[in-house]
Amino acid sequence: MKEPISTAGAPAAIGPYSQGILAGGMVFVSGQLPVDPATGKIPEGIAAQTEQALKNLSAILAEQGMGLENVVKTTVFLADMGDFAGMNEVYAKHFKAPYPSRSAFQVAKLPLGAPLEIECIAVK
Known part of the structure; x- marks a missing residue:
């Protein structure tokens, strides 16, 4: 069974998807753009965007x-x-060893013209 996860603390989904899904003790978080949910704006600079x-x-x-x-x-x-x-400098401040596995890709374009998007899988 899967259960949707939703919070006003993150930007609302801009399409037919959930912010996150809980399934089998795992949480799958959809890609998060660097949009401030309070203002709807993307901050300047890759450090602030990663944060x-x-x-x-x-x-x-x-x-x-x-x-x-x-x-x-x-x-x-x-x-x-x-x-x-x-991005990596800021990312490293938020994760501790043992670090999660990670993939990083350059893509042609992201929604809203954003410079980055980060998704994750977490385990309870």
Whole structure:
């Protein structure tokens, strides 16, 4: 059985998908853009954008009493691989060893013209 997860602490879904899904003790969080849910705006700079995307992920995980320490896998989508080092510096501040597995890709375009999107899988 799957259960949708929703919170006002992260941007609302902009399509036919859930912010997250709980299934079998695992939480699958949809890709989070660096959109501030209070303003609907994307902050300037890859560091602030990474912070916001991770804050959005955290808000969704918190709905299930979880945090970034529960994350076992992330995927990072970047509009420009030149932003990888800046993203990675902020990302490293939020995750502790043993780090989740991760994939990172440069993509042609992201929704709302965002520079990055981060999704994750977490385990209770």
